[in-house]
Amino acid sequence: MSLSPDLTWRDVQYLCVETARKINPDDPDWEPTAVGRPYSYKYGFGVLDAHKYVTAAQAWTLVKPQAWFQTTTIQLEGGTMNKDQQYSGGQFIGPDGVISTISISKQMLVDSNFETLEHLNVKVWINHTARGDVEVEVVSPNGIKSILAKKRPQDRANTGFPGWVFMSVKHWWVHVCLRFTNLSETFAGVRIP
Numbered sequence: 600m601s602l603s604p605d606l607t608w609r610d611v612q613y614l615c616v617e618t619a620r621k622i623n624p625d626d627p628d629w630e631p632t633a634v635g636r637p638y639s640y641k642y643g644f645g646v647l648d649a650h651k652y653v654t655a656a657q658a659w660t661l662v663k664p665q666a667w668f669q670t671t672t673i674q675l676e677g678g679t680m681n682k683d684q685q686y687s688g689g690q691f692i693g694p695d696g697v698i699s700t701i702s703i704s705k706q707m708l709v710d711s712n713f714e715t716l717e718h719l720n721v722k723v724w725i726n727h728t729a730r731g732d733v734e735v736e737v738v739s740p741n742g743i744k745s746i747l748a749k750k751r752p753q754d755r756a757n758t759g760f761p762g763w764v765f766m767s768v769k770h771w772w773v774h775v776c777l778r779f780t781n782l783s784e785t786f787a788g789v790r791i792p
Contacts, residue, residue, distance in 0.1 A: 603656045612717070616771055618652045621644035633741045634775045640746065643773070668713040670701050678724070689726070696734075717775045718766055721747060725760040735765060745769040768789055 606614075616669065621629065621637050628639045638644060678689025690697065719737060727733050729761070731754030735747040747765035 622646040726761040
């Protein structure tokens, strides 16, 4: 940091992603991202390579100021939750799941000064008697799937996911346009902001 004191916390994150090196390359968890960078749910973008990091930091061009983009809330079948976290309405989602799609136009992104994705946050209200049976995925326009919640047989909590925020960095540096899809299985009352 002393060699490049102007780096922001976001520049540091970008440098971590850019200079990471694949660890345990034979692990089947590695998948390519839309920009061709390998990503793993176990290792993220990989292990930091201090030499590559310092070298890259010395010539690094600072990233633009942070921009945010929020979509409108999607309510399935008018599902709502009150201040006591009690659900009403919503859509029961059977074993085949449900797909809800958010369309994002280029103009919407321009209006928000938004160019590339860093962190993708999805907030859900899911009512379910066995939280570990719930699976939540986000699929980008180019088919890259990010698993936000996978099935966990030992998680038998009956609280579901009331107002939970899931985050993914798997779509880092992707130029976002068109639509993202949320695939979910066996839950009711979903809102995705």
